[in-house]
Amino acid sequence: MELDCGACGACCFNPQSNVERGYVFYVEIDDPRSKLVRDRGMKRKFVMQDEDGRPHLRLLGNRCSALKGALGKHVRCAVYAHRPKPCRRVKPGDEDCLRARREHGL
């Protein structure tokens, strides 16, 4: 089965294992040159810092603040060109992808 990320978005949610542990920092932005941390507007909208001051993608509920659209229907990433490395690592059909989809009933 071919998976269409534009009709999914499941991996842009905090995984269930994090939610169960109350862990709200799910994707670290480990590149200090990233526009996400250098641009004040983007930082305010899409970034939050953990207790040690490390930047992570901001969540709205359990959902990445940069994810636009309706889960499982039509989605897009508002910061696609600047998305952090962990976002780029997930590939359609890999273990993380399938886990995320299962968690959202997709």
Ligand code: SF4
């Ligand atoms: S990588 Fe998988 S879980 Fe993530 S958006 Fe694409 S199909 Fe969905």
Ligand code: SF4
């Ligand atoms: S930055 Fe984009 S690709 Fe990464 S979790 Fe958020 S919406 Fe998904």
